[in-house]
Amino acid sequence: MAKDKKQNRPKAITPKGFRDYFGSEVIERNQMLQKIAEIYHSYGFEALESSAVETVEALGKFLPDIDQPNEGVFAWQEDDQDWLALRYDLTAPLARVYAQYRNELPTPYRRYSMGPVWRNEKPGPGRYRQFYQCDADTVGSASIAADSEICMLLCDTLENVGIAEGDYKIKANNRKVLNGILESMNIQETSKRDAILRTVDKFDKVGESGIRQLLGKGRLDASGAYIDGVGLADGEADIVVAFLTSKGSNIETTLKNLKNLIGSSEIGLEGVNELETMAGLFEAGGYGSNKISIDPSVVRGLGYYTGPVYEAELTFEIFDEKGRKRQFGSVSGGGRYDDLVKRFTGQAVPATGVSIGVDRLLAALKEKGRARASGLGPVVVTVMDRDRISDYQKIVTELRNASIRAEVYLGNPKNFGNQLKYADNRGSPAAVIEGTEERESGTIQIKDLILGKKLSEAATLEEWKDRPSQFTVRRDELVQKIKEILNSYK
C-alpha cells in the first residue's frame, strides 16, 4: 500500500526546457533590466507590459492551410473555440498593441518592453523554452534618424550596465544594399533571395570560403554531412562575398566599395545613402567608429527586415566550453521592419527596433565581474534558549533598523551545530549568540563566519592572526561590531 501511494505522488520537477531562478540570479537580472530601462526611458521610450497571452490570430502563427497553430508556440483552444497562445517574442505583441491603440498612442511611438517569452521548441543545453527579452522599438517613424538613435541607445545601454567602451561594437548595415546588388545580378525570386540571406547570415561561422561554397554548389560541414548550396554561379557568389567583405578602413571606402557593387540599382543606392546618413548622425552624436561602424557583413537572418539592420557584439574574449579562446559575440540585434502593423490595419507603418538577449548579456556581465548581487546572506541570530525567542527577535529588529539584513533562526534550535551549519549554508557573514551567561553579563557573542571559514582553510593566516573568528562584545556594541565585519568584506 505504502508503495502504491508513493507511485501516485506527483513528480516535483520543472517541465522539460523550463527552469527556476534563485536568489542572486533573480536580483542580478532585475538590476541589469533596471539599468537598461533607465537609458531607454531617458531616450523618451515609454514602458509597455503587454499580456503574456495573445490570440493566435494576433500572433499570426496559424499556417494558412492548417487548422492548428504552427509549431513554435504554446497554444490552447478556449471553450468558445478561440485559440490562445503565449507570446514568442515582444515584437508581435507590439504590433498588436499599436494597431489596437493607434488613435491614443503618440506617433511616433517609442516603447520598451522587458519580460519572458515562450518558445515551444526542443530544449538543449542552455536553451530554454522560457527566457527574457528586452526590446526598444520606434513605431511610426520612417526617418533613418530613428534607426541611428537605436544604435546610439545600444551603446549607452551597454555602457550603463557595465560593458566598457572598447569591449563592444555596434555594427550597422542596410538590407536595401544587398537587395540592390541582387537586383543588379537579376536575382528576383523571393525564395532564392531568402536562401541567400540565410546563407550569408552564417558568414561569421563559416568564413569567406565557406560562404562561397554555400552560395555555390554546397559544402561538407564539420559533421561530414553535405549541405546543399544556393546554386549561384562562381561570379555571382564572388559579388555577394565582395559585399560581405566590403568594409573599408574608413566609412568613405566602405561606401565607395558598396557603390561599385550595386551597379545602377536604385534601391541599392537608397541603401548606400541611408548608410551614409546614419554614419553622419553617429559622428554628430559623438559615437565614433570605435563604438558604431558600418559593416556590410551583418545581414541578420530574419526575412522581415526592410532597411537598416544592426547588431551589438561584445568583443572581449572568453574561453568556450572546449577551452578555446573566442570573442563573446552578439548580445543584441534588430532592424527596420515596415509590415508588421499592416497585417492588422492594412496600412504600412514604418518601425525599427532592437532586442537584447537578456541571458547572454547577463552572462557577459558575470564574465566581466560586473553582475554582483551581494552573495552575502543575512546575519543569523541563533537561538540558545527557545523560550527567549522574543529577545532574539529584538536583536534582529535592532540590526535591521541599522540597515543590516538579519534573521532569527527559525528551525529546531535543539542542535546548536545545525544552526551554525544553516548560517553557513545561507552565506551569512556573522552569527550572533546570546546564552544565559551573556545575557546576565550584558554581553553578546559574534562569530565571524567568513573569517572562520578562511581560518579553517589555512593553518596559519598571518593577516588574520589578530582577529579571532569568535569573540564577545558588550551588548550595546553589537550593531557597531557587525557593521565592522560587513565593511571588511565589501
Added chain:
Amino acid sequence: MAKDKKQNRPKAITPKGFRDYFGSEVIERNQMLQKIAEIYHSYGFEALESSAVETVEALGKFLPDIDQPNEGVFAWQEDDQDWLALRYDLTAPLARVYAQYRNELPTPYRRYSMGPVWRNEKPGPGRYRQFYQCDADTVGSASIAADSEICMLLCDTLENVGIAEGDYKIKANNRKVLNGILESMNIQETSKRDAILRTVDKFDKVGESGIRQLLGKGRLDASGAYIDGVGLADGEADIVVAFLTSKGSNIETTLKNLKNLIGSSEIGLEGVNELETMAGLFEAGGYGSNKISIDPSVVRGLGYYTGPVYEAELTFEIFDEKGRKRQFGSVSGGGRYDDLVKRFTGQAVPATGVSIGVDRLLAALKEKGRARASGLGPVVVTVMDRDRISDYQKIVTELRNASIRAEVYLGNPKNFGNQLKYADNRGSPAAVIEGTEERESGTIQIKDLILGKKLSEAATLEEWKDRPSQFTVRRDELVQKIKEILNSYK
C-alpha cells in the same frame, strides 16, 4: 477584393480578460515591487523566480476521475502527452521547488516571489485572467515565531511602500481555535466544517445577523435569491458568532473569551496558546495593537490553512463606485499550511506565508497619492530643418548628459503644429526650437508646455504673469533653463 482582404485581417485585440499596461502603470508597479522586495530581503528572504509553466501534475489540478485538467487553469497537452499549465498562484510552484531542491535549499527556507499568475476564470470588471502576486513564505519551520515574523514583515512592507502607521491593521487569528470550538460542539464532518468556514469568511460582508442566518436556515440575499444555510441549531450558531465577535478591548480579554468557547478541546487550547505566544512576540518586537491585533473575526476561506491565519487591511476610507464611503479593505492575507509539500514527498513540511494583492495595494497607493511615477514626458527637440537632424540630435545628447530625459521629434517634420501636438500628447514639460535665425544668432527657443497649457486654460494668471511660456535664450544657457523649468514642476 479589397473588402475580402480586410475581413481576412487579424483583429488587433487582447484576449478576453487580459490587458496591457502602459508607461507609468508599469513603472509604478515595478517601484512598489522593488520596495516590497527591499523589506522581504532585509528579513532574510531569498528571491525565487519559478517558471511560469508547470506540469499539471505538479500543480495538482487534475481531478481524480477526469482526464482533462480542472477548470481554473490554462492548460495544454504536449506531443508526448504531458499536460502543462500556467501557474495559478505562487504557492503551488513553491511547494514543487522546495520538494525538488530540498537537499540543496537551507531549512527553514525563507523565499519571496513576485510575478504574474493566470486564472482561467470568467473575467469581470476589474477582474483579469492575468495578474501579479507577491508572496513571502517560510518553508520548514513549525515555529510560531515564523508566523509572527510574517505579520511584522507585513507592517514594515506596507510602511515602506507608503502606507502610514494608522492607515493599516494586521489581524491575526488561529484556525485551531475554531477547530477546537467545532470539536467541542461535536461537529466532525469535513464537509460541514468547510461549509462553516466558507460562511464565516463572509462575516465582514453580511454582518452578525447575516452570518447567524447563513449558519442556520439560510437567508435572502440582496438580489432576492435565497441562500441555503449550513443548518446549525440556533445555539450552535450563537457559539460560532460568539467566536467571531470575541475580540476584547485588550489581548487578555480576547484570550479569555476564546478559552471560554473552546471548552475542553486540546486543539482549541493549542490555538489559544499560539495566539498568546504571537501576541507576546508582537509586543516584544515593538508592534503594538495599533499595528497588529489578535482578531478572531479573520478566518480566511481557504481550506488548507492549519494554524495561524493573518490578513492586512487598509483602514482609511475611500468612495466606492456608488459614491458611498467605505474602508479600503484587505490587501494581503495568508497563514500556515502544512501539507502542500507532502503531496510530493510524503513527508509533512510545515510552512507559513503571505500573498500581497499587487493591483489592490497599488490602487491604495494611488488613492493616497503615494504611487507617483513622474507623469512628465521627455523634453522634445523639434525639427525645423530636416537636413539638420544631426544638430538636433546633438541638443538631445547634451540634455541627456545633464540627466534630462529628452528626444528628437522623429515624425514627419513638415507640419510644425503636429510636432507641438505630439509634445503635448507625450506630456512633455518643454519643447526646444532651433530654426535658421536662432542658429545664426547663437540662441535657441524654449516653449514651456505646462505653463502654456495653464495660460491657455485661464485668461489671467497673476502668479505666472512674469513668465512667458515661450522665450529665447542663449544657446549655452539651454540646459540650465530647461532644468529650471523641470524644477518648477517638481
